[in-house]
Amino acid sequence: xxxxxxxxxxxxxxxxxxxxxxxxxxxxxxxxxxxxxxxxxxxxxxxxxxxxxxxxxxxxxxxxxxxxxxxxxxxxxxxxxxxxxxxxxxxxxxxxxxxxxxxxxxxxxxxxxxxxxxxxxxxxxxxxxxxxxxxxxxxxxxxxxxxxxxxxxxxxxxxxxxxxxxxxxxxxxxxxxxxxxxxxxxxxxxxxxxxxxxxxxxxxxxxxxxxxxxxxxxxxxxxxxxxxxxxxxxxxxxxxxxxxxxxxxxxxxxxxxxxxxxxxxxxxxxxxxxxxxxxxxxxxxxxxxxxxxxxxxxxxxxxxxxxxxxxxxxxxxxxxxxxxxxxxxxxxxxxxxxxxxxxxxxxxxxxxxxxxxxxxxxxxxxxxxxxxxxxxxxxxxxxxxxxxxxxxxxxxxxxxxxxxxxxxxxxxxxxxxxxxxxxxxxxxxxxxx
Numbered sequence: 001x002x003x004x005x006x007x008x009x010x011x012x013x014x015x016x017x018x019x020x021x022x023x024x025x026x027x028x029x030x031x032x033x034x035x036x037x038x039x040x041x042x043x044x045x046x047x048x049x050x051x052x053x054x055x056x057x058x059x060x061x062x063x064x065x066x067x068x069x070x071x072x073x074x075x076x077x078x079x080x081x082x083x084x085x086x087x088x089x090x091x092x093x094x095x096x097x098x099x100x101x102x103x104x105x106x107x108x109x110x111x112x113x114x115x116x117x118x119x120x121x122x123x124x125x126x127x128x129x130x131x132x133x134x135x136x137x138x139x140x141x142x143x144x145x146x147x148x149x150x151x152x153x154x155x156x157x158x159x160x161x162x163x164x165x166x167x168x169x170x171x172x173x174x175x176x177x178x179x180x181x182x183x184x185x186x187x188x189x190x191x192x193x194x195x196x197x198x199x200x201x202x203x204x205x206x207x208x209x210x211x212x213x214x215x216x217x218x219x220x221x222x223x224x225x226x227x228x229x230x231x232x233x234x235x236x237x238x239x240x241x242x243x244x245x246x247x248x249x250x251x252x253x254x255x256x257x258x259x260x261x262x263x264x265x266x267x268x269x270x271x272x273x274x275x276x277x278x279x280x281x282x283x284x285x286x287x288x289x290x291x292x293x294x295x296x297x298x299x300x301x302x303x304x305x306x307x308x309x310x311x312x313x314x315x316x317x318x319x320x321x322x323x324x325x326x327x328x329x330x331x332x333x334x335x336x337x338x339x340x341x342x343x344x345x346x347x348x349x350x351x352x353x354x355x356x357x358x359x360x361x362x363x364x365x366x367x368x369x370x371x372x373x374x375x376x377x378x379x380x381x382x383x384x385x386x387x388x389x390x391x392x393x394x395x396x397x398x399x400x401x402x403x404x405x406x407x408x409x410x411x412x413x414x415x416x417x418x419x420x421x422x423x424x425x426x427x428x429x430x431x432x433x
Contacts, residue, residue: 001181002027004070004077006099008035010046010152010256010328011116011145012080017054018156020061022184027063027071039064047327047354050153068099069106076181077103078143080116082256090264091120101130104137111138112174116145118201118261121268124194128167139174140167142194144201149255150325163190165197206265206282209258211246213285219249219431220292229431230413249431251293251333251385251411252286254322259283259331290333293383293430294340297409300428301381311345314404316379318372319386319412320352320359327354329362334385338366351375353390373402380405387412396423 001024005016008030016026030036035045044052055062070077079099086092096117103113115127119142131137142165147155162182166175175191182189190200219229229249237244253259262283269276295307302309322332329335332355338348342365351369352359359366369375372391376382376399384391392414400406400423408420411430420427 001025001076002071002073003181004029004074005080006030006068006077006103007080007082007095007117008032008039008045008064009080009082010048010149011147012078013039013044013046013051013055014048014147014152014156015078015080015116015145016062017051017058017153019181020058021054021157022182024181025061025063027065027074029065029068031066031068033066036064036066047325048152049150049325054153068102070103070111075110076112076114076178077107078114078116079103080145083117083119085260089267090260091118091123093120093123093126096123097126097130100127100140104131107138109136109138112177113138113140114178115140115142118144118257119194119198120264121195121198121202123198124165124167127194131167139171141165141171141175141178142167142197143178144197146201146204149328150323157185159185159187161188161190163192163197163200165192165194167194202261202265202268205257205261206279208246209253209262209286210278210282212250212253212258213282213289215247215249216252216289217285220289220296222431222433223296226433228433249411249413250387251337251430252290254331254333254336255326255328256330259286262286286333287336290336291340293337293411294344296430297341297381297383298344300407300409301405307344310341313346313380314378315341315346315348316369316372316375316377316382316403317341317348317350318352318375318382318384318391319388320350321355321386321388324387324389327358329355329358332359332362335359335363335366337383337385338363349375349377349379352386353388373398376402378402378404381407381409384408384410384412384415387414392416394419396420396425399423400425 003024003026005028008028016028020026042056081095081099083091127140164175164178166172222229233247236242266280298307298309320334341348349367349369396419406426408425408427413429417427
């Protein structure tokens, strides 16, 4: 089939590539003319492993346009625009409503509008109100994505599930038709009302955020008593009801999904008058953890003086992206920790193999260096914040020669203790004795 897709961001481009690989032709529309020009030349506007190569390899299966009206032979239009923070908080629907409204105006009842964007709980009702009762308007269904940045293409091709939601009785057949577009993908499927599907999406991400926050609190508890957090996580993971995934301690969760949706779901519950102390605590725990990492680094530098130990120090920060294999710095734990360190009186010099430009835009006051060795120059301590593969194989002797101090604080557990010790440096790891 020929599909139309509005929104050439991360979700939109990965969806377009995935659908093209399933045999469909996809026309991708975006109002950013420079972005469309780059895509026509085979340049992706963001980093996702394999994405740019796939765009080039697919050739005429992918087309790019600034025209927001679908071609005449299209019967399914996907909407994959952002739902960023707005005046009323996260998951603002302005872009979604504008895109869907344009498609309603342009298309008739033979057409299906597929909303891939993440919606708030009021989103399905807002879409229904936008369409109204006209029988000559398109069907509207929801189809949230469950793709992780850094492995999004693989997640599209081998998803844990494909979920589709219908707005009203008239949309049930269209929802089943959207599932047929995924023919060739072997995954469990769920077709349900769009309100339930919206909660499936939000609840999934907030549950994962809760597991990360729980693992990080356990890591700090392990530090307090000399236990080994990875072994604790292994023990928890042996219980099939819990599972091992998302129990690795680190500097906190980030990106465009987990932090925003943790706040959003807490706000949705509060607005509905539903007491939700567990959901409320997820975002708070994440912020507490990032502040605690700065405090711990001060303790290690200042012989137990807490954040006072950071005053006047120089810290090299390795990693700015919220996770490896992406250039996304939205809600990045590394940037949050850098802000905490600077607020305590430290000078921070940061580096990242992919996300330097994005980080400077997000934090114009951030000092950056081109390489880990330059970030380590005259540093009292080096803090590893992102699990880039490059940081597993650093030349620690060069790092040691550049540093003024000898402390390496690894929040990701990726540095080799023998290599670090062999260079004469002192390694401290989050949650490990």
